[in-house]
Amino acid sequence: MACVELIDGTKVVVQKGRTIMRQSITAKILVTILSTLIVPLSIAGFWFYYDLQKSLTTIEAERGVSNLKAAHEMFDFVGTQLASTAKTNAYWAEHHEAIAKGDTDFLEDSVLSVIDVVVSLSSVYVADLDGDVLAKREHQPLNLDGQLPQMVDQMGNEMSLTGLVRSERGLQMVTLSKVTNEEGTAQPNGVLIFTRDVNEKFLETVQEVNKTDVTVYDGEQVVSTNKSYDQSKAAALGLQVKASAEPQVLSTTSNAGQQTESADTLVDIYGQPIGFLATETVSQTGAQLREKLLFTAAVAGVLLLLIGGLLAALFYNSLSRPLRRLGGEMARVASGDLTDSKGTELLAGSKRQDEIGEITQAFLAMNEGLRTxxxxxxxxxxxxxxxxxxxxxxxxxxxxxxxxxxxxxxxxxxxxxxxxxxxxxxxxxxxxxxxxxxxxxxxxxxxxxxxxxxxxxxxxxxxxxxxxxxxxxxxxxxxxxxxxxxxxxxxxxxxxxxxxxxxxxxxxxxxxxxxxxxxxxxxxxxxxxxxxxxxxxxxxxxxxxxxxxxxxxxxxxxxxxxxxxxxxxxxxxxxxxxxxxxxxxxxxxxxxxxxxxxxxxxxxxxxxxxxxxxxxxxxxxxxxxxxxxxxxxxxxxxxxxxxxxxxxxxxxxxxxxxxxxxxxxxxxxxxxxxxxxxxx
The missing domain is CATH 1.10.287 (Helix Hairpins)
Structure with missing residues (x-):
């Protein structure tokens, strides 16, 4: 690096016979080309990625709603089975006569023993049409006696009723069936009540069919097949579900994949909302597509960089090197040296016919004119x-x-x-x-x-x-x-x-x-x-x-x-x-x-x-x-x-x-x- 004084007293910094250029024309052209290629491709890639993410989110949301609907149907199916068991014992003439006679011993031996056969039951009640308990058997105390009159009254003229109620042991699925003869012609004189715990075992049955995690929140307790479920968010989600007429779908992306949680209102036997029923699925499809898309984008970026490097080398040999040589000769002339040098001979021997060639010939003519x-x-x-x-x-x-x-x-x-x-x-x-x-x-x-x-x-x-x-x-x-x-x-x-x-x-x-x-x-x-x-x-x-x-x-x-x-x-x-x-x-x-x-x-x-x-x-x-x-x-x-x-x-x-x-x-x-x- 050296400092050359011009004939007017100013100074120019030169390096190896060339003036230092603050901005290379090769860099400008390369940036322009890469911007022309990369910016549209990047915009298209981001738009495609955003659209794909949106589509995947929509698909997963629809899938979540479908899983939630299947969970409701599974709840209804379990309730139908429980109602069928209760109806089988309620439509029995001997049970009708025992209630009429007040034979509680017979009822205990014939009806309450069902709990020993159907192990999924948590309790069996026999009550009159006013809801007063005639006989009952429970694995653990539920204290539903006080709710029985209201549940019987909720039946109205129907012969059976199935739904959910809250007890001291948590959420229960309850079915009520009025007692009559086998033909159903006798006037009902009592009600059989069968209950089943809505616990993890119950939800695992639903999970086996739906192949998805199931969570139930009754407004007080949370029961879920997902061991890592964050119970602290249940209350807030319950308020969102209660305030919305449509199911709530929450979709997030994690390392495990596309995680979709769908929640809908949970209604008790009285028709009142008490919490929510939620399903949670994790899909790998979106993660795989994103990985493939990112891999493709990385490969395309590497290819663009290689192309840019080749273009840079090409432009450097065809543009920057001649321009730098010409700039060095201009600096030499500016310093007052009008003699022929090796650089001048190289410029004179150039056979280029493009704009750089024209600039070179103009410089040589200018140098000769300045000498004269x-x-x-x-x-x-x-x-x-x-x-x-x-x-x-x-x-x-x-x-x-x-x-x-x-x-x-x-x-x-x-x-x-x-x-x-x-x-x-x-x-x-x-x-x-x-x-x-x-x-x-x-x-x-x-x-x-x-x-x-x-x-x-x-x-x-x-x-x-x-x-x-x-x-x-x-x-x-x-x-x-x-x-x-x-x-x-x-x-x-x-x-x-x-x-x-x-x-x-x-x-x-x-x-x-x-x-x-x-x-x-x-x-x-x-x-x-x-x-x-x-x-x-x-x-x-x-x-x-x-x-x-x-x-x-x-x-x-x-x-x-x-x-x-x-x-x-x-x-x-x-x-x-x-x-x-x-x-x-x-x-x-x-x-x-x-x-x-x-x-x-x-x-x-x-x-x-x-x-x-x-x-x-x-x-x-x-x-x-x-x-x-x-x-x-x-x-x-x-x-x-x-x-x-x-x-x-x-x-x-x-x-x-x-x-x-x-x-x-x-x-x-x-x-x-x-x-x-x-x-x-």
């Missing part, structure tokens, strides 16, 4: 540099001559400038005199106007003083009237205090009367209780009146103090108004004196304005003569300045040409140096 161009640039830059240096020397000589002309023009301009300055100074002095005369005249005019304004303002001031005196007199009179009204208010406040004193006296007397009334009412005993209440309320009213009068006294005292403050303030205001009136009258006298002096000043200012006008006329005549001389000097200065400016512009242009010639020579030398970097 670099050689021409090198020679042309050398001649350009020599010519530029000679032209720069000539322009420097011309610039020296122009600078001498510019110096002479500058001397002439300085002489004219001094003349123009002197004339300008004279004109300035005259302008100053003229401006001073105009200023004096203007100030005099302004002073006359100001005197008139002062006179008018003094007259207005005197009028305002007269108005102020009248206003102060009105305010003084109003303050006297206000003081009299406030004194009258003080008189009213004293009258209020006198009235408050009277109210306090009345309130005190009212309180005494209320106290006396309370004493008298207490003496009156029971008859004076109402007067006690009235006297109490009057006392409270007296106290409230006293408090209110005290508050009024406080307020009236505050009013009296406020009245005294107002009287003092009003008297002080009246004295200050009298002092202000005297001061305003003195101001009016001063305004009269001011008006007299303003008239005298106005006459003197008018005389000054007339004299200033005469001086202004004389100054303007002298200024016009000086301005004529100034204009002539100004024209001379303008001519000299134009000559100097033109000379300076020519010097600047010559200087610019000289600089550009030197820059062009430097660029030609740099170009010659850059062209020399190419190896030809």
């Amino acid at each position: 161009l670099a050689k021409g640039v090198h020679e042309g830059s050398y001649h350009l540099s020599e010519n530029s240096r000679e032209f720069a020397a000539s322009t420097e000589e011309a610039r020296g001559s122009l600078q001498m002309i510019a110096a002479s023009a500058e001397d002439i301009r300085s002489l004219v400038d001094r003349t123009f300055e002197r004339v300008g100074e004279a004109a300035g002095h005259l302008d100053t005199l003229s401006e001073q005369a105009q200023t004096i005249s203007g100030h005099a005019e302004a002073a006359v106007q100001a005197a008139g304004q002062m006179k008018a303002a003094a007259g207005d001031g005197q009028l305002q003083v007269d108005r102020s005196i009248g206003t102060m007199q009105v305010i003084s009179q109003s303050s006297q009237e206000s003081e009299q009204k406030v004194l009258a208010l003080q008189t009213v406040a004293e009258e209020i205090i006198a009235m408050v004193d009277q109210i306090k006296a009345i309130s005190k007397q009212t309180g005494m009367l209320a106290l006396n009334a309370s004493i008298e009412a207490a003496r009156a005993g029971e008859h004076g209780r109402g007067f006690v209440i009235v006297a109490s309320e009057v006392g409270k009213l007296s106290d409230q009146t006293r408090l209110t009068t005290e508050e009024i006294e406080v307020l009236v005292e505050r009013i009296k103090h406020s009245v005294l403050d107002v009287c003092e303030t009003t008297g002080l205001l009246r004295h200050r108004l009298e002092d202000g009136a005297e001061a305003v009258q003195a101001t009016g006298s001063a305004f009269v004196e001011i008006l007299r002096h303003i008239g005298a000043v106005e006459g003197q200012i008018s005389q000054i304005r007339r004299e200033a006008g005469k001086q202004e006329a004389i100054t303007e005549t002298g200024a016009e003569a000086v301005f004529g001389v100034k204009e002539m000097a100004s024209e001379m200065v303008a001519s000299v300045e134009e000559t100097t400016a033109a000379t300076e512009e020519m010097v600047a242009m010559v200087h610019t040409i000289a600089e550009n010639s030197n820059s062009l020579a430097n660029l030609a030398e740099e170009l010659q140096e850059d062209a020399g970097k190419f190896k030809m």
Whole structure:
């Protein structure tokens, strides 16, 4: 690995004569081909696998429902056999007569002994039509005596009834058959009840026929032929089955195969749902199909990888290797090496007619063109540099001559400038005199106007003083009237205090009367209780009146103090108004004196304005003569300045040409140096 510097200063990392390619075109083409093959095949494979899995699940679900139906039929078949056994013993005239006579000994010897013959029975009962037990025999206590009346009542007019009931020993299959003669013509007078345990042995009988595991849940206990059945999920499954009108089918995939569990409602002899009957099967068909499908997919994947590897090798030899060789030669040319190398000879000897061949021929033509161009640039830059240096020397000589002309023009301009300055100074002095005369005249005019304004303002001031005196007199009179009204208010406040004193006296007397009334009412005993209440309320009213009068006294005292403050303030205001009136009258006298002096000043200012006008006329005549001389000097200065400016512009242009010639020579030398970097 090495770092090659290009002719423009940039660097390219190369390895074994080739530039490193971040992305190979072979890899792109291979990825495109494999994507074109693998993606559709993968999608088709996944779709086929999903459809197959769905079909297998549907088949297993239907199979599970079929097994569940067969289990129900097996339950019905066992119930039919049990009912047949019960009916054989119930349709017997001797049993009918024994029940009618109440011969329990005969019943025990003839009927109850059936349990010893049919070992699958768990109990045998003989009861009357009301469900009362006449005789019974049990392997273990079931305690079904309490349910017998309800079961007999459930029979109605039917001669037999078979179903499931829950007992202390678990779920039982029960069949009831009414007792009559062999022909069935005698009026039934009793009921035979046969029971059988629905236990693992019972379910194994069903399993032998259906070839599937069977599970029964009666709402309390679970019985199953599957030793590994998870009993903790039975309650939840029972709720699902009870809430659904259709059988529940649960299908899962495991290492053992497709496991399908189907469950349906289990109904007791009374027609009430008590749990569920479930079947569970494990099928290897789906697992075998999946294994074959996965094996086929693996083989197809390996074949695709082999094909991809072959395509990669083919594309590498036909695309990547030539492109890498071409990239290495391009990097060499970019570094400035335009000589023929071994790689260039290999590219020139290529006989390819495709796009890579066209790119190769274009590169070889470009390399030859760059070699010719670099050689021409090198020679042309050398001649350009020599010519530029000679032209720069000539322009420097011309610039020296122009600078001498510019110096002479500058001397002439300085002489004219001094003349123009002197004339300008004279004109300035005259302008100053003229401006001073105009200023004096203007100030005099302004002073006359100001005197008139002062006179008018003094007259207005005197009028305002007269108005102020009248206003102060009105305010003084109003303050006297206000003081009299406030004194009258003080008189009213004293009258209020006198009235408050009277109210306090009345309130005190009212309180005494209320106290006396309370004493008298207490003496009156029971008859004076109402007067006690009235006297109490009057006392409270007296106290409230006293408090209110005290508050009024406080307020009236505050009013009296406020009245005294107002009287003092009003008297002080009246004295200050009298002092202000005297001061305003003195101001009016001063305004009269001011008006007299303003008239005298106005006459003197008018005389000054007339004299200033005469001086202004004389100054303007002298200024016009000086301005004529100034204009002539100004024209001379303008001519000299134009000559100097033109000379300076020519010097600047010559200087610019000289600089550009030197820059062009430097660029030609740099170009010659850059062209020399190419190896030809």
